[in-house]
Amino acid sequence: MDLPAYTRQYAQQDNRLAALSYFGTFAVYFSSLYVMIAYAGWWYIMLPAGLVHSLCAVRLYVLQHDCGDHSLFETRRQNELAGEFLSPFTFSPFTVMMRNHNEHHAGVGNLEHRETGEIYTMTLREWKAAGVGERLFYRLYRNPFILIPLGSIYTYFIRYRWPRNTVKYGVRSVLLHNVAVVLLWLALIWALSGWTGLGIYLTFSVIGGMMGVFLVYRQHNFEDTYWDRRPDLDPRLAALRGSSALNFGWVFDLVVGCINLHDIHHFNSRLPSYRLRACHYGLPEEFALRRIKFPEAVAALNLKLWDEEGKRPVPFPKRGEETVRGRAQAAE
DSSP: OOHHHHHHTTOOOOHHHHHHHHHHHHHHHHHHHHHHHHTTTOHHHHHHHHHHHHHHHHHHHHHHHHHHTTOSSSSHHHHHHHHHHHHHHHTOOHHHHHHHHHHHHHHTTBGGGGGGSSSOOEEHHHHHHOOHHHHHHHHHHTOHHHHHHHHHHIIIIIGGGSOTTHHHHOHHHHHHHHHHHHHHHHHHHHHTTSHHHHHHHHHHHHHHHHHHHHHHHHHHOSTTOOOBOTTTOOHHHHHHHSSOBBOSOHHHHHHTTTTTBHHHHHHOTTSOHHHHHHHHHTOOGGGOOOOBOHHHHHHGGGOOEEETTTTEEEOOOOTTHHHHHHHHHHHO
């Protein structure tokens, strides 16, 4: 059996499992929201509840992502309605998010279309040709202590108010989405007894966003990732090797809707999140895929550039390293 045939066995939607995942996540999301607000003065209750709420926010985004791939529920209409309803809670306008995500799938691993990815990666050649200002900006951009917190705030609170391709894919839907977000926040101010409750809600929303940005970063930025240019680019290799599989345990998989098993998702985007783990860990030996554990995932944050000659990600060159290298080449 080949890999496409194998994955198609698991690309079966089930409305019962989808509804359990969808409504079950909302139940925990609202329960944890109530607890963290009701016990706001008791930090040892509020903080754990807030963490659960943040993780639920990540999971809701994953479910919206599934709806965008039309892989969560059985029909296209069911997926799109569910995705639209999720939008105010994920701060992500569904229609444009779905279109942009489809472009990302089409461009994964393609050095000529890095604008379709979530985290921009510069090549080593581009770095060497860049000026001081461009290098400084890129260093700041790829610093995890800037990328993850500021990336969360920028992405979910600023960029998604008017995402890329809005004019092309749906001005009306984005405007309606923004109205829905404001109405949700007003409802929370009323339900949570004022601005303090909203502030707590937004704080843990940012924390959830930071978790999401870290996962996005790890999905395509790791030691053995794959990039190439056409006509040499192999779409299947780009899907499997250009996307990571994080092995942080089954509890983590459950919490994040198995979005961490991103390689098999990119290979077949019709796989629903509730079947991803079974599909990935049931792979026959000849299809066995590499899984990254937590220490390696953290260490890979040091990889900043793509070396086209070596076909591997590399850290920033050490100070003086490029000068020495250049002199050696000139001497030869």
